[in-house]
Amino acid sequence: MTQTSEDVTWLTQEAYTKLKEELAYLSGPAREEVTAKIAAAREEGDLRENGGYHAAKEEQGKQELRIRQLTQLLEKAKVGEAPADDGVVEPGMVVTIAFDGDEDDTVTFLLASREYASTDIETYSPQSPLGTGVNGKKVGEDAEYELPNGKMASVRILTAEPYTG
Numbered sequence: 001m002t003q004t005s006e007d008v009t010w011l012t013q014e015a016y017t018k019l020k021e022e023l024a025y026l027s028g029p030a031r032e033e034v035t036a037k038i039a040a041a042r043e044e045g046d047l048r049e050n051g052g053y054h055a056a057k058e059e060q061g062k063q064e065l066r067i068r069q070l071t072q073l074l075e076k077a078k079v080g081e082a083p084a085d086d087g088v089v090e091p092g093m094v095v096t097i098a099f100d101g102d103e104d105d106t107v108t109f110l111l112a113s114r115e116y117a118s119t120d121i122e123t124y125s126p127q128s129p130l131g132t133g134v135n136g137k138k139v140g141e142d143a144e145y146e147l148p149n150g151k152m153a154s155v156r157i158l159t160a161e162p163y164t165g
Helices: 013-027 029-042 051-076 129-134
Strands: 009-011 077-079 093-099 106-111 142-146 152-162
Touching: 009 013, 013 029, 013 051, 013 077, 029 051, 051 077, 129 142, 129 152
Parallel strands: 009 077
Antiparallel strands: 093 106, 093 152, 142 152
């Protein structure tokens, strides 16, 4: 199966390393910890009324889901450098847009995979409607994207700079 650009998640080396470390922890020590919790709770007796057992099983389910997500993400990941500071919107850029050209109604966000998401800046996926609309545009250009209600919205690209995180 060939990968298209939509299938690829671009990551910096730092982000890739962080995710690999998380996967190693979850599939090693964390998996052993939750298995031990389940075994200890099982020894307490009746599983139908054993809150510790059910909590541990739920934790195990969430952990296994995250392991699958990380495995799939890392299989599709391409490690690359930060994008060039050339004013072109692309993944890895911090973008400021003005809605309908109104320079008082602006939003600044990081165009990147959710794995980049942090608390200091809002993150939009390149596959989101807004992300698709602005991707490839240059500073000063207008972009359109489809709103959930089917109407079109337009934005002007004010700035696009590489994320230095």
